[in-house]
Amino acid sequence: MKVNKANLVISAVSQRQYPEDNLPEIALAGRSNVGKSSFINKLIQRKSLARTSSKPGKTQTLNFYTINDLFYFVDVPGYGYAKISKAERKKWGTMMEEYFQTRDSLKAVILVTDSRHAPTNDDIQMYDYLKYYDLPVIIIATKIDKVTKSNRNKYLKRTKQTFQVEKNDVVIPFSAETGEGKDKAWTTIRNYINS
Ligand SMILES: Nc1nc2c(ncn2[C@@H]2O[C@H](COP(=O)(O)OP(=O)(O)OP(=O)(O)O)[C@@H](O)[C@H]2O)c(=O)[nH]1
Ligand SMILES: [Mg+2]
Secondary structure (H helix, E strand, O other), X not given: OXXXXXXXXXXXXXXXXXXXXXXXXXXXXXXXXXXXXXXXXXXXXXXXXXOOOOOOXXXXXXXXXXXXXOEEEEEOOOEOOOOOOHHHHHHHHHHHHHHXXXXXXXXXXXXXXXXXXXOOHHHHHHHHHHHHOOOOEEEEXXXXXXXXXXXXXXXHHHHHHHHOOOOOOOEEEOOOOOXXXXXXXXXXXXXXXXX
């Protein structure tokens, strides 16, 4: 998809602030610092519309980006970051539940996982949680540029097996550095936007 228009519409912390125009939404989920914001930037060919950082915990709010006036990417704060307080963790949980459980315009969730490592317990919990709410999941195995050719198939298989992915959920090897997987990601996203 060629993106001509991409804007941050709102950084929301509660339901009252979500956009009300009923455009379909594709949300990002994944561990802190895994590359969710970088994924968005790569797909829309903008270096830094979604703010990224080498330090975990950059994204703190639900950030709604309109894409070509066609749909929203919703960038979501990551999980699994050890250095946050109990109170912050609770706030995060409430914010996520409010979003994932009530959002009718949410069409699919992109679960970003690090292709170099087996999905963590947090990742598995997230996947199972999304499945519980019947949400389609697109798994992005990112940072594939850092995986050697000889490990590639082994690692991708491990990702699939650890999640015990359902038949309709795809796993896409991806790199925000090289752009690998971008076209496949778009094709998959497009299907969900139109469904
Ligand atoms: N080599 C490589 N580095 C990547 C890739 N994707 C992201 N990174 C790097 O990983 C770091 C974290 O990226 P972000 O996109 O900010 O991660 P995030 O998931 O949005 O993080 P939070 O907002 O903290 O939850 C940055 O230093 C990125 O440059 C990739 O595909 N390959
Ligand atoms: Mg981020």
